[in-house]
Amino acid sequence: QVQLVQSGAEVKRPGSSVKVSCEASGGSFNTYPISWVRQAPGQGLEWMGGIIPIFDSPYYAQKFQGRVTINADKSTSTGYMELRSLRSEDTAVYYCARGGIIGTMGWFDPWGQGTLVTVSS
Amino acid sequence: EIVLTQSPGTLSLSPGERATLSCRASQSVSSYSLAWYQQKPGQAPRLLIYGASSRATGIPDRFSGSGSGTDFTLTISSLEPEDFAVYYCQQYGSSPTFGQGTKVQIK
Numbered sequence: 001q002v003q004l005v006q007s008g009a010e011v012k013r014p015g016s017s018v019k020v021s022c023e024a025s026g027g028s029f030n031t032y033p034i035s036w037v038r039q040a041p042g043q044g045l046e047w048m049g050g051i052i053p054i055f056d057s058p059y060y061a062q063k064f065q066g067r068v069t070i071n072a073d074k075s076t077s078t079g080y081m082e083l084r085s086l087r088s089e090d091t092a093v094y095y096c097a098r099g100g101i102i103g104t105m106g107w108f109d110p111w112g113q114g115t116l117v118t119v120s121s
Numbered sequence: 122e123i124v125l126t127q128s129p130g131t132l133s134l135s136p137g138e139r140a141t142l143s144c145r146a147s148q149s150v151s152s153y154s155l156a157w158y159q160q161k162p163g164q165a166p167r168l169l170i171y172g173a174s175s176r177a178t179g180i181p182d183r184f185s186g187s188g189s190g191t192d193f194t195l196t197i198s199s200l201e202p203e204d205f206a207v208y209y210c211q212q213y214g215s216s217p218t219f220g221q222g223t224k225v226q227i228k
Contacts, residue, residue, distance in 0.1 A: 035217070045158075045166065045209055047217040061216060062122070095165055100156075105217050107156035109168035109177060 002027035004096050004112035011118045012086050019082040020115045022096030029077040030054040033099030035108060036070060036081040038092040048094075050105045051079065059105065086119045093117075123148055123212050125220035133228040140197040142223045144210035149190045154214035157186055157195045160222075161206045169208075170195065200225070 007021040022034060035050035049060035053072040060068060069082045079096055094115045097108035124147040134140055144155070153173035158166035168177040170186035173193060183198040197204055205227050210220040 037219075044221045045160075045211070045219040047211075047219065050217075059216070100168075100171055101213075104213065106213050107168060107171040107211065108158075108166070109171075111165035111167075114165055 002098055002110055004098065004110060006094075006096060006112040006115045009116040009118070011120065014087055014119055014121055016086050017082060017084040018086060018117050019080055020094050020096075020117070022079040022081075022112050024077040024079070024098070029072075030074050031102050033101075033103075033105050034070075034072060034079040035097050035099060035105055036068075036079075037095045037097055037108065037111075039095070039114075040089070040092040043092075047105075048081065048083075050099065052099075052103065053079070083117075086117075088119050091117065091119045123150065123215055123218050125210050125212060125218055127208075127210060127220035127223045129223060130221075131224045131226060133226050134200055135228045136200050136202055138200050140195075140200055140204070140225055142195040142197075142208055142210075142225075144188075144193040144195070144220050146191045146193075146212060150193075150212045151214035153189055154212055155186075155188070155193050156211045156213065157184075158209045158211065159204075159206045160209065166209065197225075 030053045033050045033052045036048045051058040058070040072079045096112040099106035128143045155173045157170040160166040174186045207222045
């Protein structure tokens with residue numbers, strides 16, 4: 001049973017960057033995609049992008065292209081999401097989630113516990 | 122990008138009643154590539170249904186999904202107290218997108 005454990009909460013200044021990690025344990029890491037989904041306070045879910053570790057090729061939602069970098073370290077079964085040029089609207093809980101199909105982003109299961117990123121001056 | 126529109130926004134029902142949630146796509150979703158999630162306050166979403174109608178592991182059979190193309194439905198046959206939550210649909214036939222959610226609340 002795969003489990004995803006994310007890094008802890010962050011408080012960042014506007015204009016800075018944040019990097020969130022997601023460590024997988026208990027199952028295959030390389031062949032299933034890892035996606036990043038965020039949820040602003042009181043709002044819905046928003047897919048930011050994902051990566052299939054074995055291909056090392058990330059996919060990004062158009063909205064975040066140029067501002068986000070997603071990568072993975074196969075040696076430690078850890079995925080990373082870095083978001084740059086932070087603004088207050090980026091305040092959200094950021095989730096990692098494993099894709100359910102090999103080769104495409106697919107559905108998401110399981111999910112990490114979430115990382116709250118607060119952007120405030 | 123495929124836009125998913127969920128309706129209604131809020132559903133007020135009593136335990137034991139049937140819940141019917143709708144998810145409509147702005148264009149056809151390929152190969153039944155639609156999933157449903159349940160989310161409770163302070164928790165990560167939980168996968169309920171994938172492939173439009175396949176229940177995820179451990180999901181009770183009171184949850185069922187149906188539909189194809191642009192119209193999909195999640196049905197909860199008889200609401201249990203723990204089913205009151207927000208439900209999201211998600212398509213993965215192309216770049217993934219989510220619906221805005223339907224809140225199922227106690228009447």
